[in-house]
Amino acid sequence: MRVKCVICDKIESIEDESFIAKRLRNRPIHTYMCQDCSSRISEKTKARIETGNFRLYRTQSEKDEW
């Protein structure tokens, strides 16, 4: 299937059976990021972790344990 990178608008084709393709089909809200962009972003994230300004947000489960 063909996907468009949400950041640089590059069109790439990915394997129909790949994990990403399945995820995109099941949840169209998910946006696709090409390899270039995702590696660029992970580098930025790493840099931020190193500077200590980065806070990792975890999605917490909705139900509280009483």
Ligand SMILES: [Zn+2]
């Ligand atoms: Zn891109």
